[in-house]
Amino acid sequence: MPDPINIIICDDQDIVREGLKTILEADSDIRVIATAEDGEDLFRQIESSGIPDMVIMDLKMPVINGIQATRMLRSRHPNTKVLVLTTYDDDQWVMDAIRAGASGYLLKDTPRIDLIDAIKGTLQGQTFVDPSVAGKMLAMAAGTIPRPVESSAPDIRPREKQILLLIARGMSNADIAAELYLSEGTVRNYASALFNRIGVTDRTQAAIAALRYGIISLDDI
Incomplete structure:
Protein backbone atom coordinates (compact mmCIF):
# COMPACT_ATOMS: atom_id res chain seq x y z
CA MET A 1 0.00 0.00 0.00
CA ASP A 130 -9.33 27.02 -12.15
CA PRO A 131 -11.11 27.65 -15.48
CA SER A 132 -12.11 31.17 -14.39
CA VAL A 133 -8.47 32.22 -14.01
CA ALA A 134 -6.87 30.06 -16.71
CA GLY A 135 -7.40 32.60 -19.48
CA LYS A 136 -5.94 35.44 -17.42
CA MET A 137 -2.90 33.43 -16.45
CA LEU A 138 -2.25 32.25 -19.98
CA ALA A 139 -2.69 35.74 -21.41
CA MET A 140 -0.01 37.09 -19.08
CA ALA A 141 2.29 34.09 -19.32
CA ALA A 142 2.13 33.85 -23.10
CA GLY A 143 3.67 37.29 -23.40
CA THR A 144 6.67 36.37 -21.23
CA ILE A 145 7.59 32.95 -22.61
CA PRO A 146 9.81 32.81 -25.72
CA ARG A 147 8.34 31.36 -28.89
CA PRO A 148 9.41 27.72 -29.40
CA VAL A 149 12.48 27.19 -31.55
CA GLU A 150 10.47 25.59 -34.36
CA SER A 151 9.36 28.18 -36.89
CA SER A 152 6.04 26.51 -37.64
CA ALA A 153 3.37 24.94 -35.49
CA PRO A 154 3.25 21.15 -35.18
CA ASP A 155 0.62 19.41 -37.28
CA ILE A 156 -2.41 19.29 -34.99
CA ARG A 157 -5.53 17.39 -35.99
CA PRO A 158 -9.02 18.82 -35.27
CA ARG A 159 -9.69 16.48 -32.34
CA GLU A 160 -6.32 17.32 -30.81
CA LYS A 161 -7.04 21.03 -31.19
CA GLN A 162 -10.33 20.53 -29.36
CA ILE A 163 -8.51 18.85 -26.49
CA LEU A 164 -5.83 21.56 -26.37
CA LEU A 165 -8.52 24.22 -26.19
CA LEU A 166 -10.30 22.50 -23.32
CA ILE A 167 -6.98 22.04 -21.51
CA ALA A 168 -6.37 25.78 -21.91
CA ARG A 169 -9.77 26.42 -20.34
CA GLY A 170 -8.58 24.55 -17.26
CA MET A 171 -10.76 21.47 -17.70
CA SER A 172 -9.70 18.16 -16.17
CA ASN A 173 -9.33 14.97 -18.22
CA ALA A 174 -12.64 13.75 -16.81
CA ASP A 175 -14.41 16.97 -17.82
CA ILE A 176 -12.89 16.85 -21.31
CA ALA A 177 -13.94 13.22 -21.70
CA ALA A 178 -17.53 14.12 -20.79
CA GLU A 179 -17.52 17.14 -23.12
CA LEU A 180 -16.23 15.18 -26.13
CA TYR A 181 -17.91 11.84 -25.37
CA LEU A 182 -14.59 10.04 -25.00
CA SER A 183 -13.19 7.83 -22.28
CA GLU A 184 -10.89 9.47 -19.75
CA GLY A 185 -8.11 7.10 -20.82
CA THR A 186 -8.47 8.23 -24.44
CA VAL A 187 -8.19 11.87 -23.40
CA ARG A 188 -5.12 11.05 -21.32
CA ASN A 189 -3.50 9.35 -24.32
CA TYR A 190 -4.31 12.31 -26.58
CA ALA A 191 -2.84 14.73 -24.04
CA SER A 192 0.34 12.69 -23.58
CA ALA A 193 0.91 12.48 -27.34
CA LEU A 194 0.25 16.21 -27.72
CA PHE A 195 2.71 17.11 -24.96
CA ASN A 196 5.42 15.04 -26.66
CA ARG A 197 4.76 16.58 -30.07
CA ILE A 198 4.71 20.16 -28.79
CA GLY A 199 7.70 19.55 -26.51
CA VAL A 200 6.13 20.35 -23.13
CA THR A 201 5.68 18.47 -19.88
CA ASP A 202 2.44 19.75 -18.37
CA ARG A 203 -0.97 21.23 -19.16
CA THR A 204 -0.08 24.86 -18.55
CA GLN A 205 2.98 24.67 -20.80
CA ALA A 206 0.85 22.97 -23.47
CA ALA A 207 -1.75 25.73 -23.36
CA ILE A 208 0.88 28.47 -23.52
CA ALA A 209 2.66 26.76 -26.43
CA ALA A 210 -0.68 26.45 -28.25
CA LEU A 211 -1.17 30.20 -27.85
CA ARG A 212 2.35 30.99 -28.98
CA TYR A 213 2.04 28.77 -32.05
CA GLY A 214 -1.36 30.26 -32.89
CA ILE A 215 -3.09 26.89 -32.61
CA ILE A 216 -5.64 28.55 -30.32
CA SER A 217 -6.30 32.19 -29.47
CA LEU A 218 -7.23 34.01 -26.29
CA ASP A 219 -10.65 34.69 -27.80
CA ASP A 220 -11.19 30.91 -27.93
CA ILE A 221 -10.52 30.65 -24.20
Whole structure:
Protein backbone atom coordinates (compact mmCIF):
# COMPACT_ATOMS: atom_id res chain seq x y z
CA MET A 1 0.00 0.00 0.00
CA PRO A 2 1.53 3.37 -1.02
CA ASP A 3 2.30 5.97 1.60
CA PRO A 4 -0.44 8.59 2.08
CA ILE A 5 -0.02 12.11 0.76
CA ASN A 6 0.97 14.30 3.71
CA ILE A 7 -0.70 17.70 3.59
CA ILE A 8 -0.74 20.88 5.66
CA ILE A 9 -3.70 23.22 5.24
CA CYS A 10 -2.81 26.91 5.59
CA ASP A 11 -5.82 29.23 5.89
CA ASP A 12 -6.72 31.97 8.36
CA GLN A 13 -10.35 30.83 8.77
CA ASP A 14 -11.01 28.08 11.32
CA ILE A 15 -14.10 26.81 9.53
CA VAL A 16 -12.21 26.48 6.24
CA ARG A 17 -9.32 24.60 7.84
CA GLU A 18 -11.59 22.16 9.64
CA GLY A 19 -13.90 21.72 6.65
CA LEU A 20 -11.01 21.01 4.30
CA LYS A 21 -9.45 18.61 6.78
CA THR A 22 -12.68 16.62 6.95
CA ILE A 23 -13.06 16.58 3.16
CA LEU A 24 -9.47 15.55 2.46
CA GLU A 25 -9.21 12.87 5.13
CA ALA A 26 -12.27 11.15 3.69
CA ASP A 27 -9.86 9.99 0.97
CA SER A 28 -7.67 7.14 2.20
CA ASP A 29 -4.73 8.36 0.10
CA ILE A 30 -4.51 11.67 1.96
CA ARG A 31 -3.39 12.51 5.49
CA VAL A 32 -3.62 16.04 6.93
CA ILE A 33 -0.65 16.22 9.27
CA ALA A 34 -1.32 19.79 10.47
CA THR A 35 -3.26 22.98 9.89
CA ALA A 36 -1.88 26.54 10.07
CA GLU A 37 -3.62 29.89 10.44
CA ASP A 38 -1.06 31.94 8.47
CA GLY A 39 2.36 31.70 6.85
CA GLU A 40 4.24 32.14 10.11
CA ASP A 41 2.25 29.37 11.76
CA LEU A 42 2.89 27.17 8.71
CA PHE A 43 6.61 26.99 9.45
CA ARG A 44 5.95 26.28 13.13
CA GLN A 45 3.74 23.38 12.07
CA ILE A 46 6.41 22.07 9.71
CA GLU A 47 8.92 22.09 12.56
CA SER A 48 6.60 20.09 14.80
CA SER A 49 4.84 17.83 12.27
CA GLY A 50 7.43 17.36 9.53
CA ILE A 51 7.82 18.45 5.92
CA PRO A 52 4.61 17.81 3.95
CA ASP A 53 4.26 16.61 0.38
CA MET A 54 1.93 19.53 -0.26
CA VAL A 55 0.55 22.68 1.31
CA ILE A 56 -2.99 23.79 0.49
CA MET A 57 -2.43 27.55 0.63
CA ASP A 58 -4.81 30.47 1.05
CA LEU A 59 -3.46 33.83 -0.12
CA LYS A 60 -4.81 36.72 1.92
CA MET A 61 -3.67 35.95 5.47
CA PRO A 62 -2.20 38.07 8.30
CA VAL A 63 1.46 38.14 9.40
CA ILE A 64 2.87 36.21 6.40
CA ASN A 65 0.49 35.98 3.46
CA GLY A 66 0.18 33.09 1.04
CA ILE A 67 2.44 34.60 -1.63
CA GLN A 68 5.25 35.22 0.85
CA ALA A 69 4.76 31.82 2.47
CA THR A 70 4.84 30.06 -0.92
CA ARG A 71 8.09 31.78 -1.87
CA MET A 72 9.69 30.91 1.49
CA LEU A 73 8.42 27.34 1.41
CA ARG A 74 9.69 26.66 -2.10
CA SER A 75 13.08 28.06 -1.12
CA ARG A 76 13.40 26.00 2.06
CA HIS A 77 11.62 22.84 0.93
CA PRO A 78 11.69 22.71 -2.89
CA ASN A 79 10.14 19.24 -3.05
CA THR A 80 6.97 20.40 -1.31
CA LYS A 81 4.21 21.38 -3.74
CA VAL A 82 1.91 24.34 -3.16
CA LEU A 83 -1.69 24.24 -4.34
CA VAL A 84 -3.40 27.60 -3.92
CA LEU A 85 -7.03 27.44 -2.78
CA THR A 86 -8.51 30.90 -2.46
CA THR A 87 -11.44 33.19 -3.24
CA TYR A 88 -9.28 35.66 -5.19
CA ASP A 89 -9.15 35.44 -8.98
CA ASP A 90 -7.76 38.86 -9.96
CA ASP A 91 -4.72 39.06 -12.22
CA GLN A 92 -2.17 40.16 -9.65
CA TRP A 93 -2.91 37.42 -7.13
CA VAL A 94 -2.82 34.76 -9.86
CA MET A 95 0.52 35.76 -11.34
CA ASP A 96 2.16 36.49 -7.98
CA ALA A 97 1.21 33.00 -6.77
CA ILE A 98 2.55 31.28 -9.89
CA ARG A 99 5.75 33.32 -9.83
CA ALA A 100 6.23 32.48 -6.16
CA GLY A 101 6.23 28.80 -7.07
CA ALA A 102 2.65 27.56 -6.70
CA SER A 103 1.96 24.43 -8.74
CA GLY A 104 -1.74 25.12 -9.15
CA TYR A 105 -4.45 27.71 -8.49
CA LEU A 106 -8.00 26.75 -7.54
CA LEU A 107 -10.94 28.68 -6.14
CA LYS A 108 -12.78 27.67 -2.99
CA ASP A 109 -15.92 26.71 -4.89
CA THR A 110 -13.98 23.88 -6.57
CA PRO A 111 -15.94 20.60 -6.25
CA ARG A 112 -14.50 18.09 -3.81
CA ILE A 113 -13.67 15.49 -6.46
CA ASP A 114 -11.82 18.09 -8.57
CA LEU A 115 -9.81 19.20 -5.54
CA ILE A 116 -8.81 15.61 -4.77
CA ASP A 117 -7.85 15.06 -8.42
CA ALA A 118 -5.80 18.26 -8.38
CA ILE A 119 -3.91 17.20 -5.26
CA LYS A 120 -3.02 13.80 -6.69
CA GLY A 121 -2.30 15.13 -10.17
CA THR A 122 -0.08 17.94 -8.90
CA LEU A 123 2.13 15.44 -7.12
CA GLN A 124 2.48 13.61 -10.45
CA GLY A 125 3.74 16.78 -12.12
CA GLN A 126 0.50 18.11 -13.59
CA THR A 127 -0.68 21.71 -13.27
CA PHE A 128 -4.24 22.57 -12.26
CA VAL A 129 -5.72 26.03 -12.76
CA ASP A 130 -9.33 27.02 -12.15
CA PRO A 131 -11.11 27.65 -15.48
CA SER A 132 -12.11 31.17 -14.39
CA VAL A 133 -8.47 32.22 -14.01
CA ALA A 134 -6.87 30.06 -16.71
CA GLY A 135 -7.40 32.60 -19.48
CA LYS A 136 -5.94 35.44 -17.42
CA MET A 137 -2.90 33.43 -16.45
CA LEU A 138 -2.25 32.25 -19.98
CA ALA A 139 -2.69 35.74 -21.41
CA MET A 140 -0.01 37.09 -19.08
CA ALA A 141 2.29 34.09 -19.32
CA ALA A 142 2.13 33.85 -23.10
CA GLY A 143 3.67 37.29 -23.40
CA THR A 144 6.67 36.37 -21.23
CA ILE A 145 7.59 32.95 -22.61
CA PRO A 146 9.81 32.81 -25.72
CA ARG A 147 8.34 31.36 -28.89
CA PRO A 148 9.41 27.72 -29.40
CA VAL A 149 12.48 27.19 -31.55
CA GLU A 150 10.47 25.59 -34.36
CA SER A 151 9.36 28.18 -36.89
CA SER A 152 6.04 26.51 -37.64
CA ALA A 153 3.37 24.94 -35.49
CA PRO A 154 3.25 21.15 -35.18
CA ASP A 155 0.62 19.41 -37.28
CA ILE A 156 -2.41 19.29 -34.99
CA ARG A 157 -5.53 17.39 -35.99
CA PRO A 158 -9.02 18.82 -35.27
CA ARG A 159 -9.69 16.48 -32.34
CA GLU A 160 -6.32 17.32 -30.81
CA LYS A 161 -7.04 21.03 -31.19
CA GLN A 162 -10.33 20.53 -29.36
CA ILE A 163 -8.51 18.85 -26.49
CA LEU A 164 -5.83 21.56 -26.37
CA LEU A 165 -8.52 24.22 -26.19
CA LEU A 166 -10.30 22.50 -23.32
CA ILE A 167 -6.98 22.04 -21.51
CA ALA A 168 -6.37 25.78 -21.91
CA ARG A 169 -9.77 26.42 -20.34
CA GLY A 170 -8.58 24.55 -17.26
CA MET A 171 -10.76 21.47 -17.70
CA SER A 172 -9.70 18.16 -16.17
CA ASN A 173 -9.33 14.97 -18.22
CA ALA A 174 -12.64 13.75 -16.81
CA ASP A 175 -14.41 16.97 -17.82
CA ILE A 176 -12.89 16.85 -21.31
CA ALA A 177 -13.94 13.22 -21.70
CA ALA A 178 -17.53 14.12 -20.79
CA GLU A 179 -17.52 17.14 -23.12
CA LEU A 180 -16.23 15.18 -26.13
CA TYR A 181 -17.91 11.84 -25.37
CA LEU A 182 -14.59 10.04 -25.00
CA SER A 183 -13.19 7.83 -22.28
CA GLU A 184 -10.89 9.47 -19.75
CA GLY A 185 -8.11 7.10 -20.82
CA THR A 186 -8.47 8.23 -24.44
CA VAL A 187 -8.19 11.87 -23.40
CA ARG A 188 -5.12 11.05 -21.32
CA ASN A 189 -3.50 9.35 -24.32
CA TYR A 190 -4.31 12.31 -26.58
CA ALA A 191 -2.84 14.73 -24.04
CA SER A 192 0.34 12.69 -23.58
CA ALA A 193 0.91 12.48 -27.34
CA LEU A 194 0.25 16.21 -27.72
CA PHE A 195 2.71 17.11 -24.96
CA ASN A 196 5.42 15.04 -26.66
CA ARG A 197 4.76 16.58 -30.07
CA ILE A 198 4.71 20.16 -28.79
CA GLY A 199 7.70 19.55 -26.51
CA VAL A 200 6.13 20.35 -23.13
CA THR A 201 5.68 18.47 -19.88
CA ASP A 202 2.44 19.75 -18.37
CA ARG A 203 -0.97 21.23 -19.16
CA THR A 204 -0.08 24.86 -18.55
CA GLN A 205 2.98 24.67 -20.80
CA ALA A 206 0.85 22.97 -23.47
CA ALA A 207 -1.75 25.73 -23.36
CA ILE A 208 0.88 28.47 -23.52
CA ALA A 209 2.66 26.76 -26.43
CA ALA A 210 -0.68 26.45 -28.25
CA LEU A 211 -1.17 30.20 -27.85
CA ARG A 212 2.35 30.99 -28.98
CA TYR A 213 2.04 28.77 -32.05
CA GLY A 214 -1.36 30.26 -32.89
CA ILE A 215 -3.09 26.89 -32.61
CA ILE A 216 -5.64 28.55 -30.32
CA SER A 217 -6.30 32.19 -29.47
CA LEU A 218 -7.23 34.01 -26.29
CA ASP A 219 -10.65 34.69 -27.80
CA ASP A 220 -11.19 30.91 -27.93
CA ILE A 221 -10.52 30.65 -24.20
